[in-house]
Each structure stands twice: as C-alpha cells, then as structure tokens.
Amino acid sequence: xDAPSPMIELCEVRKVFADARGExxxxxxxxxxxxxxxESLCLIGTSGCGKTTTMKMINRLVEPTSGSVRVxxxxxxxxxxxxxxxxxxxxxxxxxxxxxMTVADNIGLQCRLEGWExxxxxQRVAELLRLxxxxxxxxxxxxxxxxxxxxxxxxxxxSLALDPPIIIMDEPFGALDPITRRQxxxxxxxxxxRMGTTIVLVTHDLHEAFxxxxxxxxxxxxxxxxxxxxxxxxxxxxxxxxxxxxRAHLGGDHA
Amino acid sequence: MRxxxxxxxxxxxxxxxxxxxxxxxxxTAEATPAASSPRVQIAAKNFTEGRLLAxxxxxxxEQHTELEVDRRYNLGGTxxxxxxLKSGEIDLYVEYTGTAxxxxxxxxxxxxxxxxxxxxxxxxxxxxxxxxxxxPFGFSNSYALGMAESRAEELGIERISDLRPxxxxxxxxxxxxxxxxxxxxxxxxxxYDFPAHTPRGMEHGLAYQALAQGEIDVVDTYTTDxxxxxxxxxxxxxxxxxxxxYDAAPLVRGELLRSHPELGPLLHRLAFTLDARRMSxxxxxxxxxxxxxxxxxARFLKEEGLLVGDPEATAAEPxxxxxxxxMWDRRGEITRLxxxxxxxxxxxxxxxxxxxxxxxxxxxxxERWAGLVIGTTGVIQTIPSLALLAFMIPIPGLGLGTxxxxxxxxxxxLLPIVRNTYAGIxxxxxDLIEAARGMGxxxxxxxxxxxLPLATRTIMAGIRTSxxxxxxxxxxxxxxxxGGLGHLIITGLQLNDTRLILSGALPAAxxxxxxxxxxxxxxxxxxxxxxxxGSDG
Numbered sequence: 001x002d003a004p005s006p007m008i009e010l011c012e013v014r015k016v017f018a019d020a021r022g023e024x025x026x027x028x029x030x031x032x033x034x035x036x037x038x039e040s041l042c043l044i045g046t047s048g049c050g051k052t053t054t055m056k057m058i059n060r061l062v063e064p065t066s067g068s069v070r071v072x073x074x075x076x077x078x079x080x081x082x083x084x085x086x087x088x089x090x091x092x093x094x095x096x097x098x099x100x101m102t103v104a105d106n107i108g109l110q111c112r113l114e115g116w117e118x119x120x121x122x123q124r125v126a127e128l129l130r131l132x133x134x135x136x137x138x139x140x141x142x143x144x145x146x147x148x149x150x151x152x153x154x155x156x157x158x159s160l161a162l163d164p165p166i167i168i169m170d171e172p173f174g175a176l177d178p179i180t181r182r183q184x185x186x187x188x189x190x191x192x193x194r195m196g197t198t199i200v201l202v203t204h205d206l207h208e209a210f211x212x213x214x215x216x217x218x219x220x221x222x223x224x225x226x227x228x229x230x231x232x233x234x235x236x237x238x239x240x241x242x243x244x245x246x247r248a249h250l251g252g253d254h255a
Numbered sequence: 256m257r258x259x260x261x262x263x264x265x266x267x268x269x270x271x272x273x274x275x276x277x278x279x280x281x282x283t284a285e286a287t288p289a290a291s292s293p294r295v296q297i298a299a300k301n302f303t304e305g306r307l308l309a310x311x312x313x314x315x316x317e318q319h320t321e322l323e324v325d326r327r328y329n330l331g332g333t334x335x336x337x338x339x340l341k342s343g344e345i346d347l348y349v350e351y352t353g354t355a356x357x358x359x360x361x362x363x364x365x366x367x368x369x370x371x372x373x374x375x376x377x378x379x380x381x382x383x384x385x386x387x388x389x390x391p392f393g394f395s396n397s398y399a400l401g402m403a404e405s406r407a408e409e410l411g412i413e414r415i416s417d418l419r420p421x422x423x424x425x426x427x428x429x430x431x432x433x434x435x436x437x438x439x440x441x442x443x444x445x446x447y448d449f450p451a452h453t454p455r456g457m458e459h460g461l462a463y464q465a466l467a468q469g470e471i472d473v474v475d476t477y478t479t480d481x482x483x484x485x486x487x488x489x490x491x492x493x494x495x496x497x498x499x500x501y502d503a504a505p506l507v508r509g510e511l512l513r514s515h516p517e518l519g520p521l522l523h524r525l526a527f528t529l530d531a532r533r534m535s536x537x538x539x540x541x542x543x544x545x546x547x548x549x550x551x552x553a554r555f556l557k558e559e560g561l562l563v564g565d566p567e568a569t570a571a572e573p574x575x576x577x578x579x580x581x582m583w584d585r586r587g588e589i590t591r592l593x594x595x596x597x598x599x600x601x602x603x604x605x606x607x608x609x610x611x612x613x614x615x616x617x618x619x620x621x622e623r624w625a626g627l628v629i630g631t632t633g634v635i636q637t638i639p640s641l642a643l644l645a646f647m648i649p650i651p652g653l654g655l656g657t658x659x660x661x662x663x664x665x666x667x668x669l670l671p672i673v674r675n676t677y678a679g680i681x682x683x684x685x686d687l688i689e690a691a692r693g694m695g696x697x698x699x700x701x702x703x704x705x706x707l708p709l710a711t712r713t714i715m716a717g718i719r720t721s722x723x724x725x726x727x728x729x730x731x732x733x734x735x736x737x738g739g740l741g742h743l744i745i746t747g748l749q750l751n752d753t754r755l756i757l758s759g760a761l762p763a764a765x766x767x768x769x770x771x772x773x774x775x776x777x778x779x780x781x782x783x784x785x786x787x788x789g790s791d792g
Contacts, residue, residue: 061693085695096690100708100783109704110694142785158694 005073006034007166007198008058013067015053015222027053029222030067037165040192040199042213044206050222051202055168058200059088071166086110089167089197094175095155097143103129103154104139110161128157133187149180156188160195169201173208185211206249210234218242295511295518298327298336298345298655301734301745303538304396304479304503308349310552312505312522318562319521327655329745331734333358334645341384344654346511350388351396352376353501365438369395369500385509389519390526394479394534397501398439401476401488403466414494416447418473427454428462428471438499439475446497463488478531481538490531528559542750578754585758589743593762596739599657599732600725603664607721611669612714615676616702625677632670640667640731648735660729660737667728668721675717679710708783715778722774726767730759740766 015028028050035041043051056062057069060081069076076084097106104125105112111121129136132153143151152172159167173181185208192199203209209216210230217227226238234250237243295316299309306328313324327345330336333354339345352372356362360379366372377388400415407413410421418425433439434456444452455471462474463486476483478490505522512519529537540551556562582589611632618625635643643666647659683706691705707714733741743759746752 059693061689082695082697085693090690090693092686092690092693094686096686098687098691098705098709100785102785113696113700144785 004037005070007037007039007072008035008200009068009070010034010054010057011068011070013054013057013064013069015050015057015062016065026222028057028064031222031224032067033217033224033227035198035200037198038196039214040201040212042209042216043200043202043219044204044209044216045219047204049219051217051219052170054219055170055200055202058166058168059085059090086114086162087164087166089159089162089164091155091159091167091169091172093171094148095143095151095158097151097154097158099143102140102142103134103146106143106154107158107161109158114162124161128160131160131191132157147180148176149184152176152180152184153187156191164197166198166200169199171203172201174203174205181208188212206246210250218245293321293515294323294325295347295515296325296327296345296655298330298339298348298736300333300336300348301329301331301748303481303541303750304534305349306548307537307541307552308392308503308505310548311525311555312347312349314549314552314556315521315525315561316518318556320515320517322515322518327736329733329742330655330736331641331644331731331745335641335648335734338645338648339655340386340506340508342649342654343508343510344648347505347507349392349503350506351501351503352391353397353499355380355506356499366499367496369502372500373502373504380506381509387507387509387512387519389505389507389522391502391504392525392529392534393527394529394531395500395502396477396479396531396534397493397498398433399476399478399493399498400443400491401466401474401483402472402491403469404487404489406469406472407489407491412491413489414492415443415497416494418491419447419449422449422452425472426470427452427473428457428465429454429475430462431456433475443497446495479534479538481535481540481542483535484539485543524559524561578757581754582758582761585743589740589758589762592738592740592742592759593766595737596726596729596732596741596763596766599660599664599737599739600722600729603661603729604668604718604722604725606661606665607668607672608718610665611672611717612676614669615673615714616680618673618677619680629670629674629677632673635666636670640728641734643667644731644735655736657732657737659735660732660739664725664729664732668725671717671720671724672714673717675713675720676710679713679717680706682713683709709786712778712782712786715774715781719771719774719778723767723771726763726770730763 010031010033013028013031014026016024016026019025031050031054033041043054045051053062057064058071058076060076060079063077071079071084071088097103098109101109104122107125107128108116108121111124116124125139126136129139134150134153134157138146138150138154143154146154155172159169173184176184189212199212201209201212203212210233213230215227215229216233218225218233220241226233226242228236233242234246237246297309297313297316299306309326309328313326316322317324327339330339330345333350336345336348336350337359340348352369353366355376356366356372360376366375373388373391380386380388400418402412410417412418412421429440434441434454436442440454443449454473457465457471462471462476463482465471466474466488467486474488476488476490482488483490505525507518507522537551537555540546540554541548553562614628618628638646640663643663644659647653647662648655650659650662653659653662687705687709688701691701696704729739730741730744732739733745740759740763744756744763747755747757747759
C-alpha cells in the first residue's frame with residue numbers, strides 16, 4: 001500500500017461570496033494544500049486574505065463554491081456536518097466560551113450532546129483541566145470570573161473534549177498579553193507532543209506561526225503565496241512579497 | 256443539568272397558569288344557566304338613563320313572560336351596541352332618534368321635526384337591517400338651556416327667545432363642547448338671532464353649583480338631566496325648534512319580535528309613559544339619591560301598574576362614606592372583578608406568549624419578514640383600544656363578552672413579545688453562535704442551549720411589558736361585557752361617582768404594579784447565572 005493519505009487535503013478550492021451590493025467577491029481562489037497526520041499548519045496573512053474562510057471549509061462552517069475538501073481521505077461534503085464537526089476540535093479568538101455556562105458545562109457540552117453519563121463527563125472535564133494546567137477549582141466558575149489566559153485554556157480544553165484527531169484554531173492566542181501568550185505557546189507544544197493531533201491554526205502573527213507551525217502557508221488575496229517550513233519562508237522567499245512580509249513582521253532581529 | 260431543570264420549571268409554571276385560567280373560565284361558563292330556556296339579551300350604553308330604561312324593560316319582560324333576561328349593561332358606546340345588535344349578540348337596547356339619524360344613517364341634513372325623524376329612522380332601520388323601533392318612551396333627551404327657577408321667575412323667562420332682551424345683563428356659562436359644536440351655542444345664536452355675546456366656558460359638572468350660587472344665570476343642559484331636580488332648574492322651551500330631537504325608544508331585532516310575538520305589545524305598554532321631567536326624576540334617584548337601578552326601575556313599573564310585589568323590599572342600604580369604607584363594603588365584588596381581570600389578562604398574555612415567542616424566533620431565521628411582521632404588530636397597538644374591541648364583536652365566535660376582550664388583549668400583547676424575542680436572539684454574540692456551530696450543535700440544540708438562555712432576560716422583559724399594558728387595557732373589557740375592574744370604573748363614570756371610579760382604578764393600578772414587580776423578579780430568576788447583571792436591561 002501507499003503511504004497513509006494526508007489528514008486534510010484541499011484541492012483547487014474556491015469560495016465566492018456576494019458582498020453587500022450583491023457583487024461577487026472571490027475570498028479563496030483555487031487553493032490546494034495538504035496537512036499530514038500529526039502536522040501543524042499555520043495559515044497566515046493580512047486580514048481579508050482568505051485564511052479564516054479556508055480554515056472554516058474544513059469543518060463545513062463555510063461550503064466551497066468549487067473544488068474538493070477531504071478529511072481523513074473522505075470528501076467532507078458527503079459527510080454529516082454535525083458528526084464531522086464533533087470530530088474536529090474548534091477554538092476561536094477569546095475562547096468563545098458560553099457566558100451562561102460554568103467552565104465544567106462549557107468543557108463537557110460536547111460529551112453531554114453525545115449522551116455521556118454525568119460521572120464520565122465529570123471525569124473527562126477534570127482530565128482536560130489538568131491537561132491545560134488549570135486547577136479543578138475553576139470548574140464551577142463562570143467565564144467572566146476568569147482571566148483572559150484562563151479562558152483561552154478552557155477554550156482549548158473544550159475543543160479536546162471528544163479527543164478529536166484534528167483541531168482547527170482561529171487566532172486562538174490573539175487577544176492575550178505577550179507573557180501569557182508565550183506561556184501558552186510553550187504549553188501548546190507540550191500538548192501537541194502528547195496528543196499527536198493534526199492542527200490548522202490561523203494567525204496574523206508571524207512569530208506565532210513560526211513558533212507553532214511545522215509548516216506555514218502565507219496567503220494574500222485568496223491565494224497561497226508560499227507554503228513551506230519556517231526556515232524556507234525565511235531563507236528562501238518565493239518572491240518579493242514573501243520577503244517583505246517576513247522582514248516587516250520579524251523586525252530587526254531576524255533580518 | 257441545572258439549566259435544563261430551569262427551563263422545565265418555566266414550562267411547568269406556564270402550564271399551571273394556563274390551567275388556572277382555563278379553570279376560571281369554565282367556572283364562569285357553568286355559572287350561566289343552560290341555553291335551553293329562551294333568553295333575551297338586553298343591553299345598555301354606559302350611562303344612567305340607558306341602563307335605567309334597559310332595567311325597566313328587563314323587569315317588565317321577566318314579570319310578564321317566561322323569557323330569561325341577560326343584562327348586558329355598561330357596554331361601550333353606540334358603535335359597540337349597534338354592531339352587537341346587527342350581529343345578533345344582543346336583542347334589544349334603547350336608542351335615540353337623533354343619534355340614529357346622524358351616526359347610523361349618516362344623514363347630513365339637520366332634522367328638526369321629531370315625528371319625521373322617528374318615522375324616517377324606523378323605516379330605514381327596518382328595511383336596511385331588520386331592526387325595529389318600537390313606540391318611543393315619550394321624552395326627548397336633547398340639549399337645552401336652563402336657568403335657576405327663582406331667577407327665571409323674577410325675569411319672566413320661559414322660552415329661549417325670552418332671553419334676547421336680557422342678554423346684555425345675563426351671565427351665560429356653557430360647557431366647552433356646547434360652545435364649540437355647530438348644534439350648540441354658535442347655531443343657537445344664529446337661530447335665535449342673538450346679538451354678539453361671549454359666554455363663559457366651564458366644566459358641566461360645576462355649572463349647576465355656579466347656577467345655584469348665582470354666579471351664572473344660564474347653563475346648557477340635557478332635558479332629562481337628573482341634576483335639574485337636585486338644583487331646581489327651569490328648562491327653557493326651545494320655541495324656535497333649534498335643538499334636534501333625541502326621542503328615546505326601544506330598538507329590537509326583528510327576529511326576536513317574530514319568535515316572541517308577545518314582546519312587541521308588552522314593550523308598547525311603556526310607550527309615552529315618561530316625559531322629560533319624569534325621566535330626569537328617575538335619573539336623579541340613581542345619581543344623587545344613591546338608589547340602585549333595579550329599585551328605581553321597579554318603583555317606576557309599580558307606579559305604572561306593570562309590576563306586582565314590593566320593590567322597596569330590596570332597597571339598598573345607604574352607601575358607605577369614604578373611599579376605603581366603600582372598597583371594604585364592596586370587597587367581595589372587587590375581589591371577584593379583580594379575579595376576572597386577571598383571568599382575561601392572564602389568558603391573553605399566555606396566548607400571546609405561545610404565539611409571539613415562536614414568531615419572534617421564526618423571524619430571526621427569516622429576516623426579510625421581520626420588518627413587515629413587527630410593523631404589523633406595531634400598527635395593531637396604535638388602534639384605539641375601544642375601536643379594536645368594537646371590531647371584534649361582529650366576528651363569528653367572538654361577539655360580546657370574554658372572547659372579544661381576550662382576542663383584543665392578545666393582539667395588544669403581541670408587539671413587545673415579538674419584538675423582544677427577535678431582538679433578544681439577534682443580540683446574541685455571533686462569535687458564540689459560530690463557536691456552537693463549530694462544536695457540532697444542531698439547530699435546535701443551538702436554540703435551546705445557547706440562544707434562548709442568552710435571550711431570556713430580553714424576552715422576559717417583553718412579556719412583562721405586555722402584561723402591564725394588558726392589565727391597563729383590560730379595564731376597557733367591561734365595555735364589551737367581559738367584566739373585570741373596568742366594570743366599577745364605568746359604573747362610577749356613569750354615576751359621576753369618583754369613589755366608585757377609584758374603587759376600580761386603584762386595584763387595577765395596584766395589580767399592574769404588583770405584576771411588574773413579580774415578573775421583574777421572575778425575569779431575574781430565569782435569567783441564566785454567569786451573565787453580568789443589567790447588561791441588556
């Protein structure tokens with residue numbers, strides 16, 4: 001048999017939206033890329049470059065206009081979106097925690113929807129809190145009683161509830177102070193090693209992309225300009241745009 | 256889980272309230288006897304004279320036939336009664352030729368001949384609507400001018416034209432309405448060729464006192480006003496026949512006269528039994544002597560030899576003095592009416608919740624209908640309450656009574672609930688909805704677990720607003736015979752009795768405040784924990 005299929009495959013994917021006046025706007029223009037099992041891929045670019053839209057096509061929050069998206073070798077459009085989404089962890093900026101639910105209810109929500117026994121659910125919540133380095137005492141608290149970093153950890157824990165093979169993350173550490181962010185970056189690395197999860201992460205911060213991504217896809221106006229390891233982007237820029245983007249974002253110390 | 260328990264509790268509460276309200280309604284339905292014995296529905300507008308004459312007819316029919324009489328008093332105005340009569344909701348009430356001429360026939364011509372007015376109205380009503388005018392009672396309740404008896408005697412004034420030579424010295428005090436209306440003073444001055452004169456405008460209720468104290472000499476009045484007796488006022492003869500005739504007569508559905516042929520001749524025994532003076536005596540007995548309508552009616556029938564037995568046996572004990580004493584005396588009635596009031600409001604608001612919350616939710620999924628639907632419920636709210644109630648009467652299945660009132664209140668209650676449900680769901684942070692979808696929540700799970708809990712406080716605020724509005728509007732339900740605290744208010748207005756008005760208005764206001772507070776607490780308890788308090792209040 002061949003080598004195992006990639007975890008995620010995008011093939012000539014295109015997405016056209018209608019803007020406020022009904023004019024078509026191309027958000028994603030013929031993107032093709034693959035993410036291997038256990039790999040982490042960062043999508044980076046300025047706002048409006050199509051990185052978030054690309055990511056949302058993986059769990060069918062956005063349906064592509066044309067092209068194909070495969071997860072674990074299967075076409076996503078043939079799959080039940082609910083079942084697909086429960087197999088893909090989803091983390092958004094500032095955590096996206098439900099303010100009317102306790103930390104435990106937030107983390108255990110998917111388990112509850114899957115019909116788990118309360119005791120098993122409770123045990124899972126405790127495990128996940130340990131995994132993201134939170135004390136068990138936060139379980140009965142509400143999101144507004146937590147710090148930004150704690151909320152973000154809860155958001156990550158929530159996405160891991162059903163032990164998904166894939167996690168997609170939309171600017172997960174964007175709204176945090178630099179110290180907390182660095183700490184979470186370190187924890188994120190440990191977590192990945194332990195879980196072996198495939199990750200697609202959207203960010204506009206090149207430091208973050210270079211720290212967390214095995215490979216990085218730099219996007220501009222709906223296209224991937226360069227896809228490669230951090231050192232490839234830094235040392236072998238595909239064109240002027242990549243070179244300028246990297247220099248502008250990494251500043252003097254990497255120039 | 257805890258939140259699920261809370262949702263269940265809310266539904267259980269709604270179910271219990273609905274059960275209570277329905278129970279209350281079935282209870283009142285049982286209270287009215289079975290429809291097997293033939294019944295006559297006698298109605299009256301919400302003023303003393305109409306109700307007195309209705310009561311006289313009711314007792315007459317009860318005395319001389321096997322028919323059961325349903326008394327539908329205190330109904331709101333000509334429009335309500337007329338449409339109820341046409342649709343067969345009521346069988347009979349007292350109408351005035353002048354009103355029929357202008358309001359129902361909409362004849363722009365000014366009518367002066369009482370006979371011509373009566374014959375025309377009788378003919379038109381019979382051919383157009385199969386409604387029959389029986390012979391008149393014998394008096395016309397029209398505008399008139401009055402003077403203190405002693406002053407009129409002193410100046411030798413008996414007719415309106417006699418005023419002319421004295422106009423420069425006489426002080427005229429007229430109600431604002433009379434001063435403005437073309438069939439009031441402006442027309443009168445032309446008809447009698449009075450020289451330019453500026454009468455004083457004043458509140459009609461105060462005019463008699465001013466007349467008695469000699470501060471003014473001439474007032475406008477009605478020919479049958481009970482106050483004429485209290486203050487010894489001479490009514491001046493309208494010798495130029497300026498004021499249009501308002502002859503009172505029973506107005507009956509043709510069907511009733513045919514199915515009960517004995518009724519026509521029976522009611523004709525009341526024909527020409529009352530002149531204006533005697534009618535004002537009867538009004539006076541109710542309004543100023545504090546006698547009950549049924550006592551005064553029975554006394555009149557006895558005088559006419561139309562009633563056997565002793566009407567005075569049921570004479571009311573003198574009414575209590577202060578407002579609190581009156582309310583204490585009537586505590587049983589007030590409690591019963593408050594119960595009716597809450598029954599109407601509760602049923603209407605519950606129905607509104609069951610309809611408006613799903614509608615609001617539906618609109619969040621079909622945005623392009625939102626403007627139209629919320630706009631329509633808004634337009635309903637601008638319809639004057641009494642007009643909305645009147646619209647309900649001809650609708651089959653509604654008619655006079657509880658159903659019309661509940662439907663009207665229901666319509667009023669829609670807007671705040673639809674609007675707040677729609678707004679409450681739309682206010683939910685789109686990021687949270689995105690997160691929920693990304694986690695694999697189905698549509699209904701998203702609604703139940705995320706959107707509804709987060710919109711609870713806004714939706715509850717809408718329900719609270721609707722309830723308070725409905726408690727207020729429900730005071731008008733008495734106009735269509737649905738009872739409630741409005742019954743006391745209308746009777747009080749009719750008798751010009753402020754204490755009686757307050758004995759209905761105060762409990763209604765207290766109920767509104769009480770429910771505002773209770774629902775405020777419920778809102779607080781149902782709103783999910785974890786949200787910042789008052790963030791969307």
